[in-house]
Amino acid sequence: MAKVLAILSSGYTNEEHNYVTGWWAEELFAPLEELEKAGHAVELASIKGGKAVVDPLSLSEAYDPEGKYKKLYESGLADKTTPVVDVKASDYDAIMIVGGHGAMFDLAHDSDLHAVINIVHETNGIVSAVCHGPAPLVFTKTKEGQPLLQGLKITGYPNDMEPEEVESLLPFSLEDEMKKIGQYDKGDGQDEFILWGSDRILTGRDPGSSEALGRALAEKLTELETHPLEK
Template identity: 35%
Template structure:
């Protein structure tokens, strides 16, 4: 009888352990499934007009938001119009342009590998993500501003009630995006982006295909800005925009608040 008693206790304990293990497993899966997913879209354009110089995305505008969000548990996927390695602006890799986040990126083998294998934009589905973020650099002025896949993606995110964020030159993506009524997406909305005075300061006013500040105003956006080169970001509903490289993390902060 004593042996049967201990056998019964053992079986009961095993059943309880299994049940608890199942609950923990389910809870773990549920926790893993709750991570927010953000799509980063980078430029594939590397020519700075007819200057013969190279351009692309600005490294700080990628690295700063990337690590801010990643460190908070956000899952990040990278995409670009052509897929693969997107070009970075050589000036953003200069010693004077380095920040803690750019240094961290250079030393991060996993992030560097992820950057080298961005998804082709045409294969991306809005339904797979909770928000989209566009880093700047001059490159987007030439490709993402008019890229049909990018335009359709932005409109899909917005119409699905998901945040659309961009910093510095990346608000160029709103050049041809439309609201459901056919009007410019930024019409009547508070926005910011690389200012005319900042473009003049880098002596590229006559090189770029259009000025971000002027385009946003022409599209009916309620444009505002801070002092040149200082952090400044604006949120209006689902749209979050930042003025310059220094505004990158501030945009990411506002995006995370929106996601939570």
């Protein structure tokens, strides 16, 4: 059984524009289901700890028509998170950064999270992220001072999918930042799109790619239990 650390945004509010965002429900719960089905354990962390703020839109009928993720959220499954600063990164075989616009605000530039990401990567763990979840990966640098994603095949939420009413409120364009350091691909025409940039870095494009990312991560972790990478 592998241990996976899922990172959630603690949330962001812009009162002037009546804008509240955080982590996206499907991007936690869909991969979580795949990972647990494969026998792996998932623990949660966020910048502030405690109950992290979910993006309310992700629980709406428009994005969760069957109410599956709303039910899981209301069950309390994601109510308790460890503050990132208190995480012992070496305990985990993988990290999974959950998307939602909140990741652009509190996860992207958090130095404690960057340190956790680096430790997981340096100890041959898997670093994964979906949708806006790659935001902190973009700004994570290795101990040699190079971008973690330098030159890699990567994906994340594209500019042409950003809602017009939200785009101007965001601190940066994820697609633009990813293009500066890696081989960005948005997988045109594919319903699900994930990319292995290396055997230890996995990114997914959007909420609809969450299940595929969880399944790929679960399969890789199961494989590594039998054939571990050398430390």
